[in-house]
Amino acid sequence: MTRDARISRRGAIKATLAAGAVAGSGLSRTAAADDLRRFDRQQSIDPKSRIVLKGGTIVSMDDKVGDLAKGDVLIEGTKISAIAPEINADAQVIDALDCIVAPGLVDCHRHSWEAQLRRINPNSPTLADYMNATHQSFAKFYRPLDHYVGNYLTAMGCIDAGVTCVIDNSHNSRSAAHSDAAVEALFDSGIRAVHASGPPGAGDWDHQWPQDLGRLQRKYFSSTEQLVTLRMFSGPIRENWAVARKLGLRITTEFQGPQQAALLDPLATDKLVGPDNTFNHCGALPERTWQIFLDSGANINVCPRSDAQYALGEGVCALQHAWDHGIKPGFSVDNETSYSTDMFMEMRMALYIQRAVAHNRRFQGDQNPPKPLMVRDVLYCATRGGAHCAGLDDKIGSLAPGKEADLIVIRTDDINLYPSNNAVGTVVQAAERSNVDTVIIGGRVRKYRGRVVGLDMVGLKAMIDESRNHLFTAAGYKPDIFAELLPKLS
Numbered sequence: 001m002t003r004d005a006r007i008s009r010r011g012a013i014k015a016t017l018a019a020g021a022v023a024g025s026g027l028s029r030t031a032a033a034d035d036l037r038r039f040d041r042q043q044s045i046d047p048k049s050r051i052v053l054k055g056g057t058i059v060s061m062d063d064k065v066g067d068l069a070k071g072d073v074l075i076e077g078t079k080i081s082a083i084a085p086e087i088n089a090d091a092q093v094i095d096a097l098d099c100i101v102a103p104g105l106v107d108c109h110r111h112s113w114e115a116q117l118r119r120i121n122p123n124s125p126t127l128a129d130y131m132n133a134t135h136q137s138f139a140k141f142y143r144p145l146d147h148y149v150g151n152y153l154t155a156m157g158c159i160d161a162g163v164t165c166v167i168d169n170s171h172n173s174r175s176a177a178h179s180d181a182a183v184e185a186l187f188d189s190g191i192r193a194v195h196a197s198g199p200p201g202a203g204d205w206d207h208q209w210p211q212d213l214g215r216l217q218r219k220y221f222s223s224t225e226q227l228v229t230l231r232m233f234s235g236p237i238r239e240n241w242a243v244a245r246k247l248g249l250r251i252t253t254e255f256q257g258p259q260q261a262a263l264l265d266p267l268a269t270d271k272l273v274g275p276d277n278t279f280n281h282c283g284a285l286p287e288r289t290w291q292i293f294l295d296s297g298a299n300i301n302v303c304p305r306s307d308a309q310y311a312l313g314e315g316v317c318a319l320q321h322a323w324d325h326g327i328k329p330g331f332s333v334d335n336e337t338s339y340s341t342d343m344f345m346e347m348r349m350a351l352y353i354q355r356a357v358a359h360n361r362r363f364q365g366d367q368n369p370p371k372p373l374m375v376r377d378v379l380y381c382a383t384r385g386g387a388h389c390a391g392l393d394d395k396i397g398s399l400a401p402g403k404e405a406d407l408i409v410i411r412t413d414d415i416n417l418y419p420s421n422n423a424v425g426t427v428v429q430a431a432e433r434s435n436v437d438t439v440i441i442g443g444r445v446r447k448y449r450g451r452v453v454g455l456d457m458v459g460l461k462a463m464i465d466e467s468r469n470h471l472f473t474a475a476g477y478k479p480d481i482f483a484e485l486l487p488k489l490s
Contacts, residue, residue, distance in 0.1 A: 047076075051440075060400065129486065167278070197216060234255075254280050
């Protein structure tokens with residue numbers, strides 16, 4: 001793709017969104033609309049800017065800060081500067097009365113490029129069905145523009161649902177231009193993201209990967225202080241991991257079952273597994289692999305819906321295995337080709353699956369069944385556990401002075417949440433994306449009063465529709481909105 005084409009692509013969507021901030025809001029005569037426009041113009045954060053969230057119930061997930069039934073959060077520039085029962089400061093005020101203020105949710109594993117394929121295979125009972133709907137079919141026809149649209153749509157969906165950080169597992173990097181498009185979409189969206197660049201699973205491609213990681217790093221990732229950072233997405237392959245470590249990049253790996261466990265053994269023997277590794281799924285693994293995780297300090301994230309949906313591993317996410325070994329994992333959505341984009345459902349699925357497993361073991365006569373997880377344990381995985389997988393423990397995952405201002409505000413006076421008799425229970429057991437009132441990422445307001453800042457769905461839908469129509473036509477797919485299973489595609 002030429003530089004002019006790249007600029008045109010970015011310019012088109014930026015123009016669309018900028019127009020939407022005013023024309024698409026429908027709130028031009030209200031104070032809320034004025035704030036929406038002001039927030040949309042806030043492309044970078046003035047280190048002197050100050051925002052105070054007033055009167056919210058604060059769930060900090062920080063042991064030193066604790067929780068406040070009613071309190072204020074002061075943001076200066078990109079960071080949280082104070083949390084207290086009351087803060088009087090010369091700052092823009094966001095009213096958080098009747099709200100819960102919590103850390104932003106972290107999705108540790110999302111194939112962001114697939115967003116145009118949302119719910120195309122909702123039944124999909126096996127991994128082969130997923131592969132038919134992605135790598136073996138539509139993926140082969142993705143243009144760089146389609147990568148941009150998919151990543152941008154995923155990022156906006158994340159923001160809307162209170163996911164402030166996502167690890168983008170980009171396993172369809174067919175060319176350097178595809179990678180550029182994916183990265184640019186993440187930057188343009190305003191989300192905090194880790195772009196994990198990986199090779200395609202099928203079809204023709206430029207075979208520019210993994211050497212292209214060095215170019216990507218030089219072009220886009222000169223600073224570790226920016227919202228979007230880079231890592232490698234690769235299986236347990238010695239040569240690939242060596243490239244990543246030469247560049248100082250962390251590594252994310254899809255990991256499931258005894259066959260992959262065997263591939264990891266020689267790498268572990270040579271001390272090549274470490275805290276810079278993040279492993280997805282982690283089901284059906286032998287005890288020796290869990291010991292490798294413990295000895296090396298590797299990170300894991302589990303997939304409550306994905307493993308059940310696609311019959312992966314044991315069909316039950318590895319949360320209990322992790323907990324039994326003293327590991328608090330992150331959670332991840334994995335993809336949207338079968339189900340929704342939100343982490344609220346991941347939290348609930350994790351809680352219910354763990355309790356079902358624990359009770360079933362007790363029912364079957366286990367004299368030492370697992371203890372049930374508490375809702376705070378689950379919220380920990382969705383926030384601090386995710387930050388750990390992202391390598392961003394020092395920046396996000398909890399609310400504390402000095403940390404990046406990545407947080408969400410959940411309205412508790414909505415009809416589905418009121419009255420809120422337990423703050424953490426409300427977040428984990430009852431809240432959903434429509435209750436997410438405000439989202440702040442790195443001090444920048446990205447959702448306000450229930451509206452994603454600057455988003456014009458009319459313009460964005462046009463781009464999505466063009467991309468989807470191209471992919472369907474190229475793959476020879478005749479859309480059937482009531483199909484139980486996707487037909488076999490070439």
